Amino acid sequence: MNWLKENTDALQALGAILTVVFAIVALAAIKLQIDASDQLQKEQSARDMYREHLSLAIQNPTLAYANYCDLGTEKERLTYEAYIEHFLYTAEQLAALGAHWQHTIRSYLEAHQSYVCSRTTWDDYPADLTALITQVRAAQCRAARVCAAD
Secondary structure (H helix, E strand, O other): HHHHHHHHHHHHHHHHHHHHHHHHHHHHHHHHHHHHHHHHHHHHHHHHHHHHHHHHHHHHHHHHHHHHOOOHHHHEEEEEEEHHHHHHHHOOOHHOHHHHHHHHHHHHHHHHHHHHOOOOOOOOOOOHHHHHHHHHHHHHHHOOOOOOOO
């Protein structure tokens, strides 16, 4: 008991230091948990968007397998462009998740090469998606059928 009385000030200082250390650790853990939760939410949202796009493709197979240059009317072209824009918005979300989605995005862009190669401006997309589009254009556009777009 005497020892406690003699070391009260040191024990109080140690208690204060430990309180601060535990508070800092708790704040760091909270930050990590919030970041992990945010990442999971982004991944789930992107997967939901991709699932929605696949559903749209199933409901509209003529859009999913259309050749842009073969579309005859303005309405068909506008509908197809909206469909592709829907995919590109979905691709933005997927590309932000990491490289494991690049193959999926690239193969989809290759399947719609007549539009990808016909369109000349891609400035309004993020750099990671624009890089994929540029790769597809470099690999596919020499052999692709190109028509007026933009």
